Each structure stands twice: as structure tokens, then as C-alpha cells.
Amino acid sequence: MSHIHLRRLVLRYQGLFDFEGLYERIVHFFESRYYDYVEKRWKEKDFSPLGRERVIKMAPEKNITEYLKYEYAIQWNNMDLHTVEVVRNGKTVELTWARFELTVEAFIDIDWQKMGKSNPKTAKFFNEKVIKREITEVYAADLILEEQRFVDDVKEFLHMEVTRTNK
Numbered sequence: 001m002s003h004i005h006l007r008r009l010v011l012r013y014q015g016l017f018d019f020e021g022l023y024e025r026i027v028h029f030f031e032s033r034y035y036d037y038v039e040k041r042w043k044e045k046d047f048s049p050l051g052r053e054r055v056i057k058m059a060p061e062k063n064i065t066e067y068l069k070y071e072y073a074i075q076w077n078n079m080d081l082h083t084v085e086v087v088r089n090g091k092t093v094e095l096t097w098a099r100f101e102l103t104v105e106a107f108i109d110i111d112w113q114k115m116g117k118s119n120p121k122t123a124k125f126f127n128e129k130v131i132k133r134e135i136t137e138v139y140a141a142d143l144i145l146e147e148q149r150f151v152d153d154v155k156e157f158l159h160m161e162v163t164r165t166n167k
Contacts, residue, residue: 002127003071004108004135006144009151011102016084017158019096025157026058026074029150035060035070051082051098061109068135069109070143077101102154106147108139 030037041057058074081098116123152162 002110004110004140006106006108006140007147009104009147011104011151011154012100013102013158013160014099015158016086016095016097019078019081019098022154022157023056025153029153030060030072033062033146035062035072048080051080052078054078054081063112064139066113067111067115067131068139069112070139070146071107071109072147073103073105073107075103077103102151104147104151106143108135108143110135 027037038059038061039056040059041055043055045053054076055078056076058076059072060074061069061071063069078098078100081096083094084097085092086095087093110127111123116126155162
């Protein structure tokens with residue numbers, strides 16, 4: 001019936017990192033929390049003489065109740081992407097050098113099964129008077145905290161400064 005957009009977080013990074021490792025970590029973050037991980041798009045093309053461009057759009061979602069669903073819209077834009085061989089602990093490993101921007105948006109989908117479609121007035125009353133406070137104080141707070149944990153997990157993988165939240 002409606003979506004509540006909670007907030008948008010943007011993480012920018014430039015440097016060396018393990019692309020495959022970070023991608024697996026992102027997928028694992030959501031799968032370990034029982035999200036259905038959906039990849040909407042993976043597009044790659046030549047960007048500049050410095051490297052390729054890769055855009056990945058992800059849309060993890062999880063049914064919380066019969067009425068509410070958590071949804072994410074994640075876009076990972078990589079620019080000047082190229083592979084670099086680096087010696088670590090005496091072994092040669094391939095890492096990725098890129099500039100990227102990871103945009104994360106969190107939503108709550110209300111009445112995702114369209115139960116209120118048959119009686120819109122009752123559904124509107126239920127949404128605005130009965131469940132609104134629970135959505136804002138419990139579910140929205142939970143999803144905002146989880147979204148921050150996700151960004152902190154990515155930062156931790158990249159060895160960036162992390163804001164600590166209760167786990």
C-alpha cells in the first residue's frame with residue numbers, strides 16, 4: 001500500500017580492495033539475516049583509459065510480519081576499476097583499484113500483501129491510528145540500526161573508520 005523511506009546513506013571510497021571479498025561480504029550480511037537477496041542489475045563497460053565502470057543494483061528484502069516488509073535499494077557504482085597485483089605476506093594476490101560510491105536506502109513496505117485493498121478506509125485507519133506508532137518506534141528504529149550496521153560492516157572490510165553500534 002505504501003512505502004516509508006527511512007534514510008539514505010552514501011559511502012565513498014577510493015583505493016585498493018578485494019572486490020570479490022567485499023561483494024561476498026555484502027551478500028552474506030543480508031543472507032545471514034534471512035533476507036531474500038535480489039540483484040536487479042550488473043552492468044559493466046569501458047569508462048576511461050584508467051579502467052572500467054561497473055554498476056550493481058541490489059534489492060534485499062525480508063518479510064517481518066504478514067503486513068510489514070523491510071526493503072533496501074543499494075546501488076554500487078565503481079569507476080576507474082582495474083586489477084592490480086600486490087605482494088602480501090610473500091604471496092602475490094590480485095586486488096581491485098577503484099573509486100566507488102555505495103548508496104544504501106532503507107524502506108518499510110506497509111501492507112505488502114495488499115490485504116487492505118478490499119477495504120481502503122479500514123486500511124487507512126489501521127495504518128494511521130493503530131499501527132503507526134509501532135512502525136515508527138519499533139520497526140523503523142530497528143531498520144535504521146541495521147542499515148547503519150551494514151555500512152559499518154562495509155567500512156570495517158575496507159579498514160575505514162567505523163561508528164560503533166550495539167550488535
